[in-house]
Amino acid sequence: xxxxxxxxxxxxxxxxxxxxxxxxxxxxxxxxxxxxxxxxxxxxxxxxxxxxxxxxxxxxxxxxxxxxxxxxxxxxxxxxxxxxxxxxxxxxxxxxxxxxxxxxxxxxxxxxxxxxxxxxxxxxxxxxxxxxxxxxxxxxxxxxxxxxxxxxxxxxxxxxxxxxxxxxxxxxxxxxxxxxxxxxxxxxxxxxxxxxxxxxxxxxxxxxxxxxxxxxxxxxxxxxxxxxxxxxxxxxxxxxxxxxxxxxxxxxxxxxxxxxxxxxxxxxxxxxxxxxxxxxxxxxxxxxxxxxxxxxxxxxxxxxxxxxxxxxxxxxxxxxxxxxxxxxxxxxxxxxxxxxxxxxxxxxxxxxxxxxxxxxxxxxxxxxxxxxxxxxxxxxxxxxxxxxxxxxxxxxxxxxxxxxxxxxxxxxxxxxxxxxxxxxxxxxxxxxxxxxxxxxxxxxxxxxxxxxxxxxxxxxxxxxxxxxxxxxxxxxxxxxxxxxxxxxxxxxxxxxxxxxxxxxxxxxxxxxxxxxxxxxxxxxxxxxxxxxxxxxxxxxxxxxxxxxxxxxxxxxxxxxxxxxxxxxxxxxxxxx
Numbered sequence: 001x002x003x004x005x006x007x008x009x010x011x012x013x014x015x016x017x018x019x020x021x022x023x024x025x026x027x028x029x030x031x032x033x034x035x036x037x038x039x040x041x042x043x044x045x046x047x048x049x050x051x052x053x054x055x056x057x058x059x060x061x062x063x064x065x066x067x068x069x070x071x072x073x074x075x076x077x078x079x080x081x082x083x084x085x086x087x088x089x090x091x092x093x094x095x096x097x098x099x100x101x102x103x104x105x106x107x108x109x110x111x112x113x114x115x116x117x118x119x120x121x122x123x124x125x126x127x128x129x130x131x132x133x134x135x136x137x138x139x140x141x142x143x144x145x146x147x148x149x150x151x152x153x154x155x156x157x158x159x160x161x162x163x164x165x166x167x168x169x170x171x172x173x174x175x176x177x178x179x180x181x182x183x184x185x186x187x188x189x190x191x192x193x194x195x196x197x198x199x200x201x202x203x204x205x206x207x208x209x210x211x212x213x214x215x216x217x218x219x220x221x222x223x224x225x226x227x228x229x230x231x232x233x234x235x236x237x238x239x240x241x242x243x244x245x246x247x248x249x250x251x252x253x254x255x256x257x258x259x260x261x262x263x264x265x266x267x268x269x270x271x272x273x274x275x276x277x278x279x280x281x282x283x284x285x286x287x288x289x290x291x292x293x294x295x296x297x298x299x300x301x302x303x304x305x306x307x308x309x310x311x312x313x314x315x316x317x318x319x320x321x322x323x324x325x326x327x328x329x330x331x332x333x334x335x336x337x338x339x340x341x342x343x344x345x346x347x348x349x350x351x352x353x354x355x356x357x358x359x360x361x362x363x364x365x366x367x368x369x370x371x372x373x374x375x376x377x378x379x380x381x382x383x384x385x386x387x388x389x390x391x392x393x394x395x396x397x398x399x400x401x402x403x404x405x406x407x408x409x410x411x412x413x414x415x416x417x418x419x420x421x422x423x424x425x426x427x428x429x430x431x432x433x434x435x436x437x438x439x440x441x442x443x444x445x446x447x448x449x450x451x452x453x454x455x456x457x458x459x460x461x462x463x464x465x466x467x468x469x470x471x472x473x474x475x476x477x478x479x480x481x482x483x484x485x486x487x488x489x490x491x492x493x494x495x496x497x498x499x500x501x502x503x504x505x506x507x508x509x510x511x512x513x514x515x516x517x518x519x520x521x522x523x524x525x526x527x528x529x530x531x532x533x534x535x536x537x538x539x540x541x542x543x544x545x546x547x548x549x550x551x552x553x554x555x556x557x558x559x560x561x562x563x564x565x566x567x568x569x570x571x572x573x574x575x576x
């Protein structure tokens with residue numbers, strides 16, 4: 001059961017007063033016992049001085065028979081030399097007695113001139129109060145049996161204890177009254193807080209006592225409703241902020257002015273572990289890792305008026321943009337963005353722009369040269385017709401390049417614009433063979449396939465056609481003459497068909513080019529595309545068309561010669 005505030009106050013005061021009273025009582029008891037002990041020792045000291053007055057008159061330190069008669073019957077008298085040897089004892093025989101140099105009272109007497117102790121005697125097994133005093137070359141020790149009489153004498157008077165008990169009872173009553181008064185006011189404050197917390201509305205009727213605590217409670221009641229509303233608004237805004245931070249594609253971490261971590265999302269830790277050289281779950285690692293050196297210098301130099309800083313970090317093939325925003329209270333946030341995709345896109349576009357410019361320059365230069373020749377020279381009809389046809393062929397190359405670039409851009413940026421339908425692969429290959437029959441015959445290329453008629457892919461017919469068309473164009477342009485093409489479906493699973501497109505032509509001798517032939521405008525040797533025709537984008541179109549149908553494609557040299565493309569197409573096709 002939880003204690004009330006009154007009970008807690010009462011208990012605290014009770015403990016404090018109990019400890020205080022017990023301390024005083026113990027001190028008084030000890031002091032009284034000490035005083036009585038000192039009084040008893042003074043009495044024993046008088047016996048010792050009497051004994052010394054008699055013993056000192058002897059030629060050799062000894063105890064005459066008449067001396068014990070001067071003392072009480074129960075008083076034990078012992079004479080001990082400076083080495084601790086017992087010379088006389090009126091109770092026990094001295095022969096065979098142990099050396100007394102190690103007795104506590106003798107040790108104390110040797111140091112301070114006198115000493116006392118209460119213990120059981122080793123000689124007669126009785127308990128004594130010993131008192132010893134040093135005189136020249138010997139000690140005189142007296143002892144009283146520690147019996148009921150001695151214990152009662154040393155026992156402190158209990159009168160003071162009775163006063164303490166009465167005072168303690170009175171204080172308990174007073175503490176209970178004070179605790180009750182405070183507890184009542186505190187209970188009123190607590191009941192009010194619980195009432196408001198459970199949805200109650202402040203009516204303005206005072207329910208507090210007319211003391212100082214009651215006035216405080218009334219003031220709290222006046223502002224509690226507004227504070228409660230503000231708390232709800234802050235909680236709502238905080239929840240929105242947390243949802244935004246956790247769902248953000250940026251790694252965010254907020255720090256106090258002294259660089260203590262206040263809040264961060266999981267993406268910040270993920271990016272931090274990519275950038276740093278060791279696994280780390282502490283966001284404060286940004287202040288110690290060398291990769292964040294520039295950000296650390298900016299945050300350490302608080303004299304600068306700038307509140308914003310940005311830098312870039314390249315690590316492990318990734319590109320990150322790191323930003324720091326310093327707020328008015330000197331707290332700050334660090335934001336990490338993975339800009340690898342954007343950087344790659346920028347570089348690809350930059351490279352693509354350069355390639356397009358390079359590829360356009362050749363046909364445009366050819367067209368310009370042909371037209372300048374026609375305009376600036378008087379040509380006979382046959383030569384004039386030759387230059388016109390050359391210019392026309394260059395325009396075809398230019399048109400093919402523009403169409404291919406448009407197709408790639410459309411696949412990458414607007415895949416939803418391609419309509420999907422069920423395509424029978426054998427029908428598509430029959431149509432392709434008919435369309436390219438003349439070109440195939442010119443180089444004595446035979447095209448065959450080993451695919452069942454029930455192999456159907458739900459996808460875009462034009463893109464599927466472009467896959468096989470561009471692969472065939474590649475064979476016609478680069479494989480040589482008297483070539484066999486074989487297209488087969490070598491496997492399938494629940495989701496994909498697996499195809500092989502191979503020829504027995506020249507292949508690619510240097511296999512380092514195999515991983516790059518799908519890049520836009522990539523040439524195994526300079527000028528190859530222009531010498532053999534084409535836009536230089538055929539295999540790039542193939543790769544993008546396969547990717548549109550959720551597949552992948554690789555190229556390899558065949559053992560018997562030629563080139564083989566292995567690719568898969570998802571059965572239910574590309575984007576709808």
